[in-house]
Amino acid sequence: MKNMFEYTDRLNQPMEAFQHTAVPGNFPILPHWHYFIEIIYIKEGSVEATCDDAVYTMHPGDLIIFCPQKLHSVDLLYDTTAPSGYNLNKTFAQCHIFTEPRSPRPNLAHNAIYPISTAMPQIEETICYDVLKFDLNFLYANNRFKAQFSKTLAYAFEKHAENIFFSADMLKGFPASSLMAGCIQEIERQEYGYDVAVSSLISSLLTFFMRNWLRRDIKPEGKKPDSASGSQAFEEITQYIENHYNESLQVQDLAAHCNMSYSYFARLFRSTYNQSCKEYIEFIRIHKVLDLLRFTDLDLTYISQETGFADCSHLIRTFKKYTGTTPKQWRKENLNFF
Structure with missing residues (x-):
């Protein structure tokens, strides 16, 4: 599955939203995987979507959420x-996208x-759908909610593939x-507070699911932590990290x-947040560094x-x-003036 990995810039673009209209050169979307949650909502035309071995027929007004x-x-x-x-009667191996495979374009810079x-x-039918991709870890939402949603999404798909289709x-x-549409508009305009606004819109979607x-x-069912207090502490652990980074x-x-x-703990953290605890701590710290580089003139020793x-x-x-760059170079290229 490694050669089907789509690179996503989780640090600089933890949320993406856009409308995709199929034209030769950007469709079909070949089998791939990434670390984001992805939602597509069909506006016009009909598509066949797959997730692992499951196959879905989608018409206008339908929505699917990929794990x-x-x-x-x-x-x-x-x-x-x-x-x-x-x-229920079709598998990925029976799909046209599998029986007539095409070679994806390489992204050599990120392997x-x-x-x-x-x-x-050739694409004869008009196909248009909204796409929303995001790293759940960087959503401005309650950390317990994010942990519970991550576990429930994975469990829902494992229990029955139909559960991710609406x-x-x-x-x-x-x-x-x-x-x-609101997510797309906010991300296109990127006005002040757009990331908070997008988080609010995404939270409404996730709450509905x-x-x-x-x-x-x-x-979700399965093995519980050693105590109820341990379960609550884990659900709040990302908030603890953010408070003590x-x-x-x-x-x-x-x-x-x-x-x-x-x-x-290490296994549970990775399965819940799709990265190791060490990586999460580094991500949080780098985000704080970016803010200090952008909005202050503090030197690197103090920032560290x-x-x-x-x-x-x-x-x-x-x-x-x-x-991929140094803090000094990043600050030079990304100075914001109000």
């Missing part, structure tokens, strides 16, 4: 009479792909179209804080001390790992 790290694709629907929904073909297929009938009375799943008794944070200490063993790095060299190494 992080799940192989997914979007192709022409060759049988336009097929009803909306999860196709990844662009999930569009090097060939130019038909136009299921969405009646819910403003899915306007919420998606959660309520729908809970009404159908779709709740400028201190020395060790993963084993965070595990102990949650009344868990190091190995269990304020953001939890061991020293200035440690900050520069970590910063370059995530951004």
